[in-house]
Amino acid sequence: MSSLRLFVAVLPPEPAVQELRRAVSALHALPGADRLRWTAVPNWHFTLAFLGNVDEELLPELHTRLARAARRTEPFPLRLHGAGRFGGRALWTGAAGALDTLRLLAERADAAARRSGVPMDEHRRYSPHLTLARSRTETDLRPFAEALGGFEGTSWQVGEVALVRSNLPVSGVSGERPRYEVHASWALGR
Ligand code: 3AM
Numbered sequence: 001m002s003s004l005r006l007f008v009a010v011l012p013p014e015p016a017v018q019e020l021r022r023a024v025s026a027l028h029a030l031p032g033a034d035r036l037r038w039t040a041v042p043n044w045h046f047t048l049a050f051l052g053n054v055d056e057e058l059l060p061e062l063h064t065r066l067a068r069a070a071r072r073t074e075p076f077p078l079r080l081h082g083a084g085r086f087g088g089r090a091l092w093t094g095a096a097g098a099l100d101t102l103r104l105l106a107e108r109a110d111a112a113a114r115r116s117g118v119p120m121d122e123h124r125r126y127s128p129h130l131t132l133a134r135s136r137t138e139t140d141l142r143p144f145a146e147a148l149g150g151f152e153g154t155s156w157q158v159g160e161v162a163l164v165r166s167n168l169p170v171s172g173v174s175g176e177r178p179r180y181e182v183h184a185s186w187a188l189g190r
Contacts, residue, residue: 065112070186080153
């Protein structure tokens with residue numbers, strides 16, 4: 001049985017991506033920046049639910065349920081906001097705006113996957129973040145988070161949710177990043 005590695009995400013629109021790109025480029029000049037693995041700009045996303053490897057036979061049901069989850073959720077405002085880190089391993093920018101709706105959409109995406117037969121990992125509290133850089137070893141990411149802390153993006157209206165396929169690097173080249181492609185997407189609301 002073949003399977004796809006999938007996650008459900010909100011993708012920021014191009015103007016928001018460009019604002020963030022300008023802010024993040026200043027971080028690349030900080031000491032130690034070259035030892036971090038920076039995520040590729042076209043890959044930037046807010047993960048709502050990570051599904052892992054999904055058997056192809058589950059896809060029709062998954063699509064139906066994600067479409068329903070999208071339809072039940074009205075479009076909502078969101079903006080990129082500030083910075084944070086997961087310990088010394090990941091640096092991210094956060095979100096502000098209708099976070100309750102973002103959380104609700106994440107819960108609905110999780111439930112849609114579960115009910116389609118995707119064995120989801122135990123439920124962790126959803127923490128909205130867009131990963132900017134990762135470190136293989138414990139690293140002091142505070143200077144990076146502080147430098148980006150005042151960042152505020154322009155608000156946009158989230159109008160769709162995407163099911164994204166993650167193609168892990170197969171070349172074995174160290175530092176090569178996964179390729180993401182939008183497998184399907186659904187408009188929010190009716
Ligand atoms: O959106 P971010 O970058 O935080 O780290 C992976 C990435 O998160 C995460 O899913 C997103 C798209 O790949 N991810 C990868 N494997 C995971 C796992 N086993 C995972 N999240 C939870 N459990």
